[in-house]
Amino acid sequence: MYDHRKIEKKWQARWEKERTFQAPSDTKREKRYVLDMFPYPSSNGLHVGHPEGYTATDIYSRFLRMKGYAVLHPMGWDAFGLPAENFAIKKGVHPAETTKKNIATFKKQIRSLGLSYDWSKEIDTSAPDYYRWTQWLFLELYKRDLAYKRKAPVNWCSGCQTVLANEQVVEGECERCHTGVIQKDLEQWFLKVTAYADRLLADLASIDWPDSIKRAQEHWIGKSEGAIIDFRLNNSPLKISVFTTRPDTLYGVSYLVLAPEHELIKNLKTPIGNIREVKEYIASTRKKTDMERQRVAQKKSGVPLKGITAIHPATKEEVPVWIADYCLASYGTGAVMGVPAHDDRDLAFAKQFKLPIKIVVMPEKADSVIKRSHKAYTGPGILVSSGEWSGMSSEEAKKKIVAAVKGQQTIQYKLRDWLISRQRYWGAPIPIIYCEACGEQAVPESDLPVLLPTDVDFKPTGESPLARSKSFHTVLCPACGKKARRESDTLDTFMCSSWYYLRYPNPHSGDVPFEQESLRYWLPVDMYVGGAEHAVLHLLYARFITKALEDAEFVPFSEPFTRLRNQGLILGEDGEKMSKSRGNVVNPDDIVDAYGADTLRLYEMFMGPFEDAKPWNTNNIMGVRRFLERVWRLYTEHLKKPAAHPPADACIRVIHKTIKKVTEDIPSFRFNTALAALMVCVNTMTDHVLQKNEAVPTYLQESFILLLAPFAPHIAEELWEYMGHPATLTYEPWPSYDTALLTEDTCTITIQINGTRRDSMTVPVPTEEEDIRAQAIERENVKKWIAGKTIKKTIYVEKRLINFVIH
């Protein structure tokens, strides 16, 4: 009887006792660092989505150990964050307590899955001995001018009562509570990610990541090449600089637009005819949430600056100046030139306000006519109505026109600096002190960590709860020793997770954030697995921090994660995303209890391709459970009986084929097809043993158990022991296959007439094409079709098919 409860408990206890999965400290062997994105220990406990990624890395790690690599496979907790704090506000339980409890639950659940983590390397980002180094990291960036405080329009979530990074605003809403985000002018801390924009973009080429993630990052960084062109104001010393990627359309300019926040309006000496209207427009824009600004994207709004005109740098004509919120202050120069004929947004604006539309680029192909009504022609072409440039190609004109009007070629990025201060409690305090006399001061490294105070009222008021802690607030200035004030904001939790992978090799080191020797050995991460939702958050931040640390000579590499794979979402049985409100959530504990961890692991891997979204189906679990039971019976009942016949070649061949298939599928994360091959293998073995009463060579019986071990480690260990091996199979060499046994001695040739399958025949393996052809045309089913016709051509594909083209 296959008793999963007994077997799984036994082996989990034994692995723990024997520290089976401890990463080796000898560094002679080749290493592999296999990492999961560490979880936020939420109060909901483990979701069936977690074991999907964890099982994949576990299979991969176990496979690599058997392949002889030194493997580091750690787990930890991304423990700071809002839910624990919100729970504290509601229930009055301190976040540290909630977090501790949740971690215990997560750990128990993860352990029940038989995952081969080295728990001696466990990390908790909310522990002072960890966040001390997060603060250290902040100070290193501060020293290098990569962290700065600035008053700027920032994303404000009134639900969470805190500012948010751009990356945390999704469709104009807070990614956490879905409150509409508004812009506020606040003094906040930023990290200078933009300084790394070009490297973050260029180095994508050097890493093995899913294309979709690379593209998302490319998109987010948003490099565009263009030029800044100045428009002098009429009767004023001031000028408006616009950024454009299409200087070739300069002659099509019919107006200029300023962002409502543009500083020119304040500096303008010339009276604006409709100043009240303008001021009202600016005020109304500021009140809009990002959502509202986006929702009305089709309908443009704006007001003209009456009495203000600019001089076109080429034609010297007067150009009206408008102010409109479709022009963004935070990108380029905060001003654009309006070319309605060749930009969709400008066209919409021009039509709404009845501004002239001047066509200056004609497509080269005559058939693509410009439709004036809906779309602007944004493609390349030949310039028209563009003075001396008419007749030139738009590509060539770009450079020449910029030079002629003394413009400046530049590159712009959509990427903004990373806003890292949060007005919340449950995070790492920003280690900065403000002194009236000395100004902003870094906390000396020897004073780290700046501990989170415990005497706080969690209620968010828009000001950090830390500001209301007396014990925390007052401090002496490290420079002059006089009374000073601590920074009361905390760091974005993404800051904690942007460097944790560097600490795993030496998580308990008290003197340094990471020890150089083990860092050099283990890093970078060879395989990183997690959800795709971090495409531009965690993954971009971690890359940035790594590059900053590389420049500071703390790490000898520039990319933290050499390979990345994303697990697909596991959907509910109804095909919808699992959620409490839909009531379609599956609890992994129930599955582990009823069917066993090995079954759950197998099922999640068998569901479908690793990176695809797949619906859960409880019925299908029985399939993999039956597979394990068949394996169990095969070894404990059938194989131990004496066989009447010697091993059959066919059976031996299948096992060798399976070794090849599984060996190839694991590193490419094709676990579903690896399992299908293992099932075929068991079916074949069972057939030969049970029906045909044939023996299976012992070494192949053992090979199969070793192949199964990464997927279903508990049952594999039990059978390994059953076969007489006292030690764990964790470090047994991975089975190898004999290439000579992979080829069959016969093959089936499909016979096609004009490409349609008409017959098939089995021939011994080396058979000459001539013989196959001769045999084929003699077959009844073939004769029938070729009678009275001539064979024009014969196509033969070795060992596969022969196709007669007849007429």
Place this chain on the structure above:
RNA sequence: GCUCCUGUGGCGGAAUUGGUAUACGCGCUGGCCUUAGAAGCCAGUUCCCGCAAGGGAUUAGAGGUUCGAGUCCUCUCAGGAGCACCA
């Protein structure tokens, strides 16, 4: 709106370079075993016609390239993801 991905039986999904479409699993049907059930084992299961042999159709739809297309190209439809006024 832009960018990208995906459409294969009743269901989850297989399919090297274009070369037997539907592997493996679920479900279903029949049989064996059993007092009965469960489990297990055996056989079958893309659809249509046919007792069968066999024939025809079939990878969202329509075209195309090819001896041959799930796979390559063009268009259309459907679903999903990311970005979203970035000039």
